[in-house]
Amino acid sequence: MAMILSMIGTKRKRLDIYKKMKTTKKLIKLLIFLLPLLLMHSFSVTAYADMGDKPSVDLTIINPPEGEYYVGLLQYTSREDNLEGLTNSPLTVNYSNQEEIEEYLENFYYDGWYFFDYPDTWMNSLKSNERQKYSFDYWAPSYFRAVVIDKYGNVTISEPCDAVEYHCYATMDYSTGELLEDTTTQLRNRILSTIRNVMFTYIIEGLVLVFMFKYPLTKGNILAFIIANGVTQFFLNRLMYFKPIRLGMAMLLALAIMEIIIWVGEGLFYGFVLRCKDGYGNFLKSFGYGIVANLLSMFGGFIIIGIGTLILAGIR
Numbered sequence: 001m002a003m004i005l006s007m008i009g010t011k012r013k014r015l016d017i018y019k020k021m022k023t024t025k026k027l028i029k030l031l032i033f034l035l036p037l038l039l040m041h042s043f044s045v046t047a048y049a050d051m052g053d054k055p056s057v058d059l060t061i062i063n064p065p066e067g068e069y070y071v072g073l074l075q076y077t078s079r080e081d082n083l084e085g086l087t088n089s090p091l092t093v094n095y096s097n098q099e100e101i102e103e104y105l106e107n108f109y110y111d112g113w114y115f116f117d118y119p120d121t122w123m124n125s126l127k128s129n130e131r132q133k134y135s136f137d138y139w140a141p142s143y144f145r146a147v148v149i150d151k152y153g154n155v156t157i158s159e160p161c162d163a164v165e166y167h168c169y170a171t172m173d174y175s176t177g178e179l180l181e182d183t184t185t186q187l188r189n190r191i192l193s194t195i196r197n198v199m200f201t202y203i204i205e206g207l208v209l210v211f212m213f214k215y216p217l218t219k220g221n222i223l224a225f226i227i228a229n230g231v232t233q234f235f236l237n238r239l240m241y242f243k244p245i246r247l248g249m250a251m252l253l254a255l256a257i258m259e260i261i262i263w264v265g266e267g268l269f270y271g272f273v274l275r276c277k278d279g280y281g282n283f284l285k286s287f288g289y290g291i292v293a294n295l296l297s298m299f300g301g302f303i304i305i306g307i308g309t310l311i312l313a314g315i316r
Helices: 002-046 098-106 183-212 219-240 249-273 283-315
Strands: 056-062 070-076 113-115 125-127 133-136 143-149 155-157 167-173 178-181
Touching (some): 056 070, 098 125, 098 143, 143 167, 167 183, 183 219
Parallel strands (some): 056 167
Antiparallel strands (some): 070 113, 070 125, 143 155
């Protein structure tokens, strides 16, 4: 009888080992499949990919000129080689000819300031609307001025604005040329954006934890999950709002490196603390969960942001 029980126990152990080996093989295949996506994401971030949040300026004009007008942004350069031979543009243009207005803005220069014109985008110069609100969503500069062309062709340049936030909400008083950033609105939006990002991360990665990797919702696993995501999201969102517009390419590289560190760090943390249904840890499975969960969370975020951007574009 003892021999039979011993044989049954041995079979169970072999079955458990077989199941673990099978799970490990599946996980390795999944990681090999997802690795190109990870590399693609890293390069896409540093290559100005079109997915994800971009530095923006939402501009409101108060005391606007009568009738229709055009509005755009100006950015500044201090590089002497870019300024050599340039003369200030006349502050008047033929308003009745839209092609002339576009050509005027494309070649605009005034005391080191030139027209913000990111290639292949449609948000560079905007015609007036009833709400007097204008959004420049694609890599808007942090140090900028607004330029307004009224229906008579007169060109008005605002005072400079040195934006603090990633998403700048600014107001220009057309009658005085004053341009100010609305930090109250930005603080509220920063808080809401951070809450949105954290909640979305918890939902997606929680679903992956339970349904894809089938970890039990024990106190230890739940606590590890909350701590890991809470800490990493805090640092990532803090970095996102640390003057990223001005840092430009350096900021993008920093974000890419930060994301990779977060993924590996979470994977290592999970590898040591997560426990499977049998109460034991599986380092490779837990590490793989950290990588896969972050990848799915990232791509899910891109989809949500893309849909939100399309909706907002339709509303505007």
